Amino acid sequence: MSISIADVRRIAQLARIEIDAAEADEVRAKLDAIFGLIDQLAAVDTKGVEPMAHAQEMTLVLREDSVSETDRSADYQRVAPAVQDGLYLVPKVIE
Amino acid sequence: MLAGPITEVAAALRAKRYSCVELTRELLDRIARFNPTLNAFVTVDAERALADARAADAAITAGSAQPLTGIPIAHKDILATAAMRTTCGSKMLASYASPFDADVVDRLKRAGTVLVGKTNMDEFAMGSSSETSFFGPVRNPWNDAYVPGGSSGGSAAAVAARLICGSTGTDTGGSIRQPAALSGICGLKPTYGICSRYGLVAFASSLDQAGPFAQTAGDLALLLNAMAGHDPRDSTSLDRPVEDYARALAADRGARPLAGVRIGLPREYFGKGVDADVAAAVEAALAELRALGATTVDIALANVGLAVPVYYVIAPAEASSNLSRFDGVRYGHRAAAYSDLNDMYQKTRAEGFGAEVKRRILVGTYVLSHGYYDAYYLKAQQVRRLIAEDFKRAYRSCDVIAGPTTPTAAFAIGVKTGDPVEMYLNDIFTVAANLTGAPALSLPCGFDRNGLPIGLQLQGDAFTEARLLDVAHRFQQATDWHRRVPKLATEVAR
DSSP: OOOOHHHHHHHHHHTTOOOOHHHHHHHHHHHHHHHHHHGGGGGSOOTTOOOOOOSSOOOOOOOOSSOOSOOOHHHHHTTSSSEETTEEOOOOOOO | OOSOOHHHHHHHHHTTSSOHHHHHHHHHHHHHHHHHHHOOEEEEOHHHHHHHHHHHHHHHHHTOOOTTTTOEEEEETTBOOSSSOOOTTSGGGTTOOOSSOOHHHHHHHHTTOEEEEEEOOSGGGOOSSSOOOTTOOOOBTTBTTBOOOSSSHHHHHHHHTTSSSEEEEEOSSSTTHHHHHHHTSEEEEOOTTSSOOTTBOOSSTTTOOEEEEESSHHHHHHHHHHHOOOOTTSTTOOOOOOOOTTTTTSOOOTTOTTTTOEEEEEGGGSSTTSOHHHHHHHHHHHHHHHHTTOEEEEEOOTTGGGHHHHHHHHHHHHHHHHGGGOSSSSSSOOOSOOSSHHHHHHHHHHHHSOHHHHHHHHHHHHHHSTTTHIIIIIHHHHHHHHHHHHHHHHTTTOSEEEEESSSSSOOBTTSSTTOHHHHHGGGTTTHHHHHHTOOEEEEEEEEOTTSOEEEEEEEOSTTOHHHHHHHHHHHHHHOOGGGOOOGGGGSOOO
16 A cells, blocks of 8 residues: 555644645655555464464553552643643633 | 773772772763764763762772672663653653653662763664664764664663663663664663563553663673562563572583573574674574584574564554653643644644654554554554464474574664665564563674674573573673774773
């Protein structure tokens, strides 16, 4: 299969990455080459093969429902681009 | 030369042949001289390193030294450190000051090491050459026109240049073993779950694993002893009895210490595409291992040739999800000008990520998108199972699998940056261990016609690190490839 400019625009939108018209051609060509590599998988017979999501066959670990951390919200907000009164600031989304 | 093997430096410190402060000052001078060329370090904190060194000297004097007390190390800049910024080689995190330490950082600190700095890397660990860093490419100490491998290229180059005694890296598809091979040192990717991923900036969570770089297999064992262990903050961290990974190394087993060890040779690792010098060096290493008592058996890994395409579905899929957190809200870069929230996300990510990171996010977004999930992501997970079954079958007839770590020695800076697929094929022998979760290491075994190092890869089944380290150690007892140093390592600092 080959990747089109429309595919590039669609996935860039889904991924929230702005790609301008000048870049789009090169991105398309490189993605096309990468999918040329990936498309080798299509020929493999995988009928009945259980997908392997993870190297360790482990069940999710549960912990006691108790307080284990101290409140460090100020430390964590110190690295944010914009905060006010303990809140993260983003452009207005509701008029 | 002061930054020798950890075992030797530790003995010298304990014997007070020099103090840790003297050692650290000397290495800081060397870094000041050689880092402008190598670009191995993103951050160096001399004051902090000397404070650690004074503490180490005090511990040695007080008789409370541990095996790694006073050993100068550096962390790959993907491991969070509260003391220094953690950039991931990206504009996105160029000034990120982590509020916490990664678990392996904390463990190595408690083991008494001296933290000298943070090392350069491919942006978000996505690369095989350490050329995609926002802070510029890392250069190979053996020849500065060549790459040191990647993504943990700064950690490998710094140890190869003897600027530090050991370092940490992370390996998602070969990012410890490949730069270890191309830089002429040792590097180990442990079994998935042995080292906590807490504080390791996530790239592909089902594949990412931290591990050590050092000059010798014995040093790798000491570093892994300090790094490994259960951590409830990582839900995939394994809770198993503490192991001494160096336990097999001290025993005297005579002239044939590897008697009884069966080494599997996958025909898929010795075919076309492997450079003649690499093939010859690996064959010579196998002859040495046989002389040490090991036997070699031919094995088949029928699906291993599909490991790279499987990896380039699974790793980008996980990356596209993991890297969605970089949106300019809670940390990292935020675009200066935007029209609304969506525009802020799009511009922030367009500005903050480099070209290779964007490509992988786009590939991952595509393979997970509606209508393509079964054809790509599910299919890749099924082939991942087939590859894992190949290895399981192979370990019925052998204990260790050996082969070249990479098809060629280091390549020149710039020659592969325009062709991502050619770059990806560097990982052809290393990615399978990430897909299966099994341990693997690389150790130096020769040089090519350009004088660039060649790596031998040893792979084993889950939890066989101690055996891999033992085989590598016995090889190093009988050979001196690990003692060869690049010319700049022998030059004086001032």
